Amino acid sequence: MKTVIVLPTYNEAGNIERLIHALERQFEKLAHEMHILVVDDSSPDGTAGIVSSLQPQFSNLHLLLGKRIGLGAAYIRGISSALQDHRAECVIEMDADFSHRPDDVPRLLARLEHGADFVIGSRYVTGGSIPKEWGAWRRANSIVGNIVARYVVGLYRVRDCTAGFRAIRGSLLRKIDLQQLRVQGYAFQVALLHAAIRAGAIVVEIPVDFEDRTRGVSKLGLRDIVEFVINAWWLRFQTSKIFIKFLLVGAFGVGINLGLFALLLRLGVNQFVASPVAIEASIVGNFLLNNYWTFRRRRVATGLRLRGIKFNLVSLFALLISFGTFLTLRFLQPDGPPVLHQLAGIVPATLVNYFLNSYWTFREE
Numbered sequence: 279m280k281t282v283i284v285l286p287t288y289n290e291a292g293n294i295e296r297l298i299h300a301l302e303r304q305f306e307k308l309a310h311e312m313h314i315l316v317v318d319d320s321s322p323d324g325t326a327g328i329v330s331s332l333q334p335q336f337s338n339l340h341l342l343l344g345k346r347i348g349l350g351a352a353y354i355r356g357i358s359s360a361l362q363d364h365r366a367e368c369v370i371e372m373d374a375d376f377s378h379r380p381d382d383v384p385r386l387l388a389r390l391e392h393g394a395d396f397v398i399g400s401r402y403v404t405g406g407s408i409p410k411e412w413g414a415w416r417r418a419n420s421i422v423g424n425i426v427a428r429y430v431v432g433l434y435r436v437r438d439c440t441a442g443f444r445a446i447r448g449s450l451l452r453k454i455d456l457q458q459l460r461v462q463g464y465a466f467q468v469a470l471l472h473a474a475i476r477a478g479a480i481v482v483e484i485p486v487d488f489e490d491r492t493r494g495v496s497k498l499g500l501r502d503i504v505e506f507v508i509n510a511w512w513l514r515f516q517t518s519k520i521f522i523k524f525l526l527v528g529a530f531g532v533g534i535n536l537g538l539f540a541l542l543l544r545l546g547v548n549q550f551v552a553s554p555v556a557i558e559a560s561i562v563g564n565f566l567l568n569n570y571w572t573f574r575r576r577r578v579a580t581g582l583r584l585r586g587i588k589f590n591l592v593s594l595f596a597l598l599i600s601f602g603t604f605l606t607l608r609f610l611q612p613d614g615p616p617v618l619h620q621l622a623g624i625v626p627a628t629l630v631n632y633f634l635n636s637y638w639t640f641r642e643e
Contacts, residue, residue, distance in 0.1 A: 350466025
């Protein structure tokens with residue numbers, strides 16, 4: 279199997295030569311035709327020059343130069359070249375800073391040989407790890423990023439969605455229009471995984487120990503984090519029929535809530551009684567529509583009775599949030615319009631309802 283390891287680089291002069299030699303030693307153990315493609319973003323520290331000096335020694339070492347735009351742009355350029363110029367049957371994504379161990383490359387390929395299409399070197403499955411010396415910010419950034427990818431994008435079956443150490447079949451990558459992913463930074467990892475799953479990929483995770491770099495500096499910046507979050511919500515909005523249906527059901531629930539609340543006020547019902555009654559009516563309406571329309575096609579593991587108990591618990595929690603918001607606003611603005619305060623309480627309750635019901639009550643088997 280012709281395999282191309284794509285290494286995006288920017289100012290990795292302190293790592294690239296050692297990494298190439300380490301990978302070449304691993305290649306001696308493999309029966310596959312192994313290649314290394316360094317995708318350098320015009321590093322001012324001479325990374326490309328080091329690679330060029332090693333090419334006479336290693337005929338399977340290739341260099342692709344380009345303008346620095348971001349990790350995603352570099353991977354799109356590199357993977358496209360691996361597929362088109364080198365006819366790769368497998369592409370491996372890997373960091374150039376020794377965060378990923380070269381001796382794990384054979385393990386990724388072994389799982390690909392046994393039927394997987396997309397193998398992830400995972401930090402968050404049993405046996406995997408992240409560096410103990412990571413600070414709170416770095417640790418939170420990684421964990422929260424995965425939570426966003428799993429529960430916003432909808433990749434909840436994958437434990438490590440943001441991993442950068444992956445082996446992917448060329449036949450799968452050829453089904454994906456990389457240019458349409460429209461990401462330039464670290465969000466590429468989630469966008470490609472999402473596209474692969476939509477294309478029917480068999481995704482497998484194997485445990486790896488992620489190691490912190492000892493030379494050079496991390497390239498992750500605020501711009502990458504912002505793009506990541508925006509892209510996650512865009513993927514969810516663009517592709518999730520369930521999410522769109524839930525929004526439509528939510529709009530129906532808002533109508534019931536506000537309409538009944540206004541009616542009860544006209545009938546002289548006390549506003550603090552009318553509010554929870556209107557909320558509960560909207561919850562019942564939302565449950566019926568979500569159960570028999572939004573989540574109708576899901577293979578839910580729990581039976582109808584347990585599902586009903588879970589939904590009631592979620593509904594009670596959402597009711598408390600919505601009514602609590604209403605009470606708080608009435609206390610802060612006693613002369614304000616009650617209907618607007620009721621509307622404000624609907625927003626957090628809707629979000630809680632969606633996430634808890636989607637990923638707990640109606641979680642797919």
